[in-house]
Amino acid sequence: RKEVEQDPGPFNVPEGATVAFNCTYSNSASQSFFWYRQDCRKEPKLLMSVYSSGNEDGRFTAQLNRASQYISLLIRDSKLSDSATYLCVVSRYSSASKIIFGSGTRLSIRP
Amino acid sequence: EPEVTQTPSHQVTQMGQEVILRCVPISNHLYFYWYRQILGQKVEFLVSFYNNEISEKSEIFDDQFSVERPDGSNFTLKIRSTKLEDSAMYFCASSSGGGELFFGEGSRLTVL
Numbered sequence: 001r002k003e004v005e006q007d008p009g010p011f012n013v014p015e016g017a018t019v020a021f022n023c024t025y026s027n028s029a030s031q032s033f034f035w036y037r038q039d040c041r042k043e044p045k046l047l048m049s050v051y052s053s054g055n056e057d058g059r060f061t062a063q064l065n066r067a068s069q070y071i072s073l074l075i076r077d078s079k080l081s082d083s084a085t086y087l088c089v090v091s092r093y094s095s096a097s098k099i100i101f102g103s104g105t106r107l108s109i110r111p
Numbered sequence: 112e113p114e115v116t117q118t119p120s121h122q123v124t125q126m127g128q129e130v131i132l133r134c135v136p137i138s139n140h141l142y143f144y145w146y147r148q149i150l151g152q153k154v155e156f157l158v159s160f161y162n163n164e165i166s167e168k169s170e171i172f173d174d175q176f177s178v179e180r181p182d183g184s185n186f187t188l189k190i191r192s193t194k195l196e197d198s199a200m201y202f203c204a205s206s207s208g209g210g211e212l213f214f215g216e217g218s219r220l221t222v223l
Contacts, residue, residue, distance in 0.1 A: 032210040043202055043214035044154060087154065091210035097166040099144070099210055103153035 001026050004090050004102035012108045017078050021105045023071040023088030032091035033064055035073045037084045038104065044087055047073075075107075083109045113137045117203050117215035124193055125223055132188045132218045134203030140213070142206040143186045145178065147171070147199040148217075154202070160186065193222045 006023045013019050025033075033050035048055065050062040050071055061074040071088055088102035116135045124130050136143050145157040158168040158178055165178065175197075177189045186205075190197055200219050204212040 043216050046211050097159045101154040
């Protein structure tokens with residue numbers, strides 16, 4: 001089983017739509033969770049951290065369910081500029097020595 | 112804004128040659144990482160480095176690979192005897208701890 005699994009997509013949605021991505025992780029000892037965004041042929045960049053209580057940053061909402069080992073990202077009122085690959089990222093240890101990326105979910109927003 | 116810088120941006124090499132990829136992490140960061148991404152595939156963890164030694168490495172990071180922090184600023188990845196399948200984008204990242212990574216723009220390696 002992969003350490004971090006994501007639906008690869010692609011998700012193709014119209015501008016203004018709400019879209020949700022899911023991610024599961026296999027190691028119950030995982031400590032920290034993140035969503036990164038990667039544009040085509042660019043480096044990954046942090047979108048947001050994921051906290052146990054859930055957290056929101058503008059149009060983006062992240063949720064963590066430790067019991068189910070499941071992380072989600074919700075994007076509301078999607079913009080053309082949201083088109084990218086969204087990477088679920090899990091840090092196994094609190095020391096941040098090993099940080100594992102999911103394979104990513106590709107999102108394409110159409111006008 | 113502080114950033115991670117990588118050189119070269121693109122390197123073409125012949126199979127069997129040695130390659131050194133260089134990175135300058137953000138100056139007050141303590142954790143350093145190398146990842147690779149084969150075109151169209153996922154970002155794969157190679158190695159993490161802390162306190163002047165490797166703290167974790169993946170099964171990809173075999174004897175062909177080595178990392179070094181030769182001075183206070185550079186962090187290098189050496190690939191000995193490159194193979195065709197080493198062709199990929201290699202990303203350096205640094206962190207102050209806690210898991211937020213700051214990536215460089217990557218070094219694209221093409222092995223012919």
